[in-house]
Amino acid sequence: ETGVTQSPTHLIKTRGQQVTLRCSSQSGHNTVSWYQQALGQGPQFIFQYYREEENGRGNFPPRFSGLQFPNYSSELNVNALELDDSALYLCAHQPGADRTDTQYFGPGTRLTVL
Amino acid sequence: ILNVEQSPQSLHVQEGDSTNFTCSFPSSNFYALHWYRWETAKSPEALFVMTLNGDEKKKGRISATLNTKEGYSYLYIKGSQPEDSATYLCAYRRGATNKLIFGTGTLLAVQP
Numbered sequence: 001e002t003g004v005t006q007s008p009t010h011l012i013k014t015r016g017q018q019v020t021l022r023c024s025s026q027s028g029h030n031t032v033s034w035y036q037q038a039l040g041q042g043p044q045f046i047f048q049y050y051r052e053e054e055n056g057r058g059n060f061p062p063r064f065s066g067l068q069f070p071n072y073s074s075e076l077n078v079n080a081l082e083l084d085d086s087a088l089y090l091c092a093h094q095p096g097a098d099r100t101d102t103q104y105f106g107p108g109t110r111l112t113v114l
Numbered sequence: 115i116l117n118v119e120q121s122p123q124s125l126h127v128q129e130g131d132s133t134n135f136t137c138s139f140p141s142s143n144f145y146a147l148h149w150y151r152w153e154t155a156k157s158p159e160a161l162f163v164m165t166l167n168g169d170e171k172k173k174g175r176i177s178a179t180l181n182t183k184e185g186y187s188y189l190y191i192k193g194s195q196p197e198d199s200a201t202y203l204c205a206y207r208r209g210a211t212n213k214l215i216f217g218t219g220t221l222l223a224v225q226p
Contacts, residue, residue: 002159033214041218042203042216042217043203043205043214045213045214048213055212056213092214100163101163102148104157104160106157107155
């Protein structure tokens with residue numbers, strides 16, 4: 001077990017709606033990254049938060065946004081959902097900034113957009 | 115190579131067979147190479163983080179090597195067991211960033 005949890009496990013939304021996904025860690029890791037895994041692909045980097053500030057972003061539009069809280073839990077928000085947003089969303093906590101530090105992943109949230 | 119590529123895409127072996135997979139990545143601006151093992155409905159499990167050319171890491175029956183000059187890493191599993199069945203992902207870190215660039219994975223199925 002990685003100690004990283006995500007909620008909900010899965011959910012179904014309709015096109016145009018908004019969704020909030022949540023991630024937390026048993027350990028106080030101050031860096032959290034979010035990834036999207038579409039069918040048949042590897043996880044794609046969405047963005048990273050470090051001490052409540054966005055610290056790097058992948059090729060995702062602004063309707064993908066995030067928050068990190070003082071207790072190091074975090075949220076991924078997606079507005080104006082599109083069918084292509086259907087995917088598994090993973091969060092990963094990292095204990096530090098050393099190059100040998102690993103990222104510990106949660107089990108993911110499966111989002112289906114109809 | 116501009117992306118991370120893994121081969122083969124899938125592999126079926128018999129219990130007791132040894133096997134290996136390949137991860138290819140850009141050799142420029144290399145920072146680190148991560149290997150993960152991912153069972154269905156579970157969290158990806160970190161296996162190795164490798165940073166130095168020529169690195170070899172071992173964890174039980176699983177080992178990995180790294181060649182940063184030519185941009186590849188091999189993952190070896192000795193004496194495969196059914197519980198080794200999973201998707202094995204590699205991820206490349208480019209420069210001093212925390213962004214991981216993943217391959218699409220190798221799906222391993224070990225038949226008893």
